[in-house]
Amino acid sequence: MNRRIFTKHTAAGLALALLPKPIFSMDKKKNYMLGLQAFTIRDALKKDLIGSLKTVKSLGYEDLELYGFNPENTSYYGHEAAEFRNILSDLGLSSSSCHYGFSDYLEASKDDLNRYVDACIKGAATLDNSYITWPWMAPEQRTEATFKKLPELLNHIGERITKAGLGFAYHNHDFEFLTYDGKTGYERIIDETDPSLVKLQLDLYWAVHSSQKSPQELIAMAPERFVMWHIKDMDKITRDYSELGNGSIDYAALLPQLDTSALKYYYLEQGGNYATNSMQSIADSAVHFKENLQQYL
Numbered sequence: 691m692n693r694r695i696f697t698k699h700t701a702a703g704l705a706l707a708l709l710p711k712p713i714f715s716m717d718k719k720k721n722y723m724l725g726l727q728a729f730t731i732r733d734a735l736k737k738d739l740i741g742s743l744k745t746v747k748s749l750g751y752e753d754l755e756l757y758g759f760n761p762e763n764t765s766y767y768g769h770e771a772a773e774f775r776n777i778l779s780d781l782g783l784s785s786s787s788c789h790y791g792f793s794d795y796l797e798a799s800k801d802d803l804n805r806y807v808d809a810c811i812k813g814a815a816t817l818d819n820s821y822i823t824w825p826w827m828a829p830e831q832r833t834e835a836t837f838k839k840l841p842e843l844l845n846h847i848g849e850r851i852t853k854a855g856l857g858f859a860y861h862n863h864d865f866e867f868l869t870y871d872g873k874t875g876y877e878r879i880i881d882e883t884d885p886s887l888v889k890l891q892l893d894l895y896w897a898v899h900s901s902q903k904s905p906q907e908l909i910a911m912a913p914e915r916f917v918m919w920h921i922k923d924m925d926k927i928t929r930d931y932s933e934l935g936n937g938s939i940d941y942a943a944l945l946p947q948l949d950t951s952a953l954k955y956y957y958l959e960q961g962g963n964y965a966t967n968s969m970q971s972i973a974d975s976a977v978h979f980k981e982n983l984q985q986y987l
Contacts, residue, residue: 720984720987721950721987722953722954722955722956722987723752723753723784723786723955724750724751724752724753724958724976724979724980724984725751725752725753725754725755725786725955725956725957725958726746726751726753726754726755726957726958726959726972727754727755727757727920727957727958727959728754728755728756728757729757729789729959729961730958730959730960730961730968730971730972731746731968731969731972732757732968733967733968734967734968734969735767739767739768740777742969743777743778743781743783744781745969746783746972747781747782747783749972749973749976750976750980751783751958751972751976752782752783752784753783753784753785753786753955753957754778754783754784754785755785755786755787755788755789755823755955755957756785756787756788756789756817757788757789757825759788759790759791759809759810759813761805761806761809761810761813764809764812764813764816765813766788766813766817771812771813771816771817772816774817775816775817775818778817784818785817785818785819786818786819786820786821786954786955787819787820787821787822787823787859787891787918787955787957788813788814788817788819788821788822788823789823789824789825789826789861790810790814790822790823790824790825791825791826792806792807792824792847793824793826793827793828793831794806796827796831796836796843803843803846803847804850807847807850807851808850810822810851811850811851811854811856814856815854815855815856819856820856820857820954820955821856821857821858821859821889821891821917821918821954821955822851822856822857822858822859823858823859823860823861823891823918824844824847824858824859824860824861825861826861826863827865829865832865832868832875833870834870834871837870837871837875837878837879838870838871838878840875840878840879841878841879841882841883844858844860844879844883844887844888845883845884845887845888848883848884848887848888849884849887852886852887857889857917858887858888858889859888859889859890859891859917859918860879860888860889860890860891861891861893861918861920862876862890862891862892862893862896862897863893863896864896864899864900866879867896867897867900867901867902874902876901876908877911880911880912880915885912885914885915888915889915889916889917889918889952890912890915890916890917890918891916891917891918891919891920892905892908892909892916892918892919892920893919893920893922893959894919894920894921894922894939894941894944895920895921895922895923895924895931895939895959898924898939899924899929905944905948906947906948906949909948909949910949913949913951913952914951914952915952916949916952916953917952917953917954917955918953918954918955918956918957919948919953919955919956919957920956920957920958920959921934921941921956921957921958921959921979921983922934922958922959922960922961923935923936923937923938923939923941923960923975924937924938924939925937925938925963926938928963930962930963931960931961931962931963932960932963932965933960933964933965933971933974933975933978934958934974934975934978934979934983935974935975935978935982936965936974941982941983941986942982942983942986945983945986945987946986950987953987956987958972958975958976958979960972960975
């Protein structure tokens with residue numbers, strides 16, 4: 691697209707001043723909703739949940755990947771699941787995936803794990819999530835012993851979730867690309883889990899940052915399993931996060947090369963290192979994505 695309209699604004703006037711959507715060719719049908727990982731704006735959501743969500747919608751985002759589920763009362767961001775679903779619906783937003791805290795249950799009893807999985811299923815079903823996603827392991831958990839037992843645990847969780855009619859996916863960071871007893875953690879997950887029970891959410895930033903394989907090569911290992919992506923950019927100097935278009939990842943070259951045969955959802959994300967603040971970052975990234983990258987998906 692050859693036109694970009696931008697209005698500078700103060701933080702206080704952010705919700706009113708952020709950009710309208712760029713102009714698109716009317717004959718280009720979108721294949722996917724424009725998604726945002728809500729962790730990107732965790733500070734703004736904490737300060738003003740509804741106002742921040744309204745701004746998210748105004749920027750053209752349609753689908754949110756959530757985090758912060760409370761299993762004790764089946765709530766998200768202080769709202770019971772049904773109430774939060776209605777908040778999203780009233781704003782014209784959906785949530786197709788959520789990151790849930792499974793790593794807290796790595797050493798838990800099977801009964802405690804099952805209770806947590808069932809709570810996640812209840813919350814996800816109420817929110818109309820399509821996928822329940824394992825997002826993280828703490829540094830002390832990233833060991834050879836963990837990766838040897840992880841596939842069995844993922845299969846167990848995936849089976850329980852699949853039987854409930856939902857999908858289960860694993861999200862990577864950098865540590866999965868380290869070698870543990872002759873295999874990377876990611877290879878072990880792909881090779882030793884059931885493809886029908888455990889899908890994959892590929893974080894393209896971390897794949898470029900830390901994997902010896904390219905994103906194309908990673909997807910080619912199991913193309914039918916990569917149902918979601920995270921799209922974020924990399925600072926050209928520090929290799930930290932960056933707004934889309936400001937970093938070193940050439941997504942205009944990368945995206946057309948990726949196998950999208952299994953892709954259902956993607957989420958723009960920036961975990962920190964904001965040029966100005968988190969809300970300005972999602973505005974800038976949305977504009978760059980819609981003008982330069984959305985055409986490839």
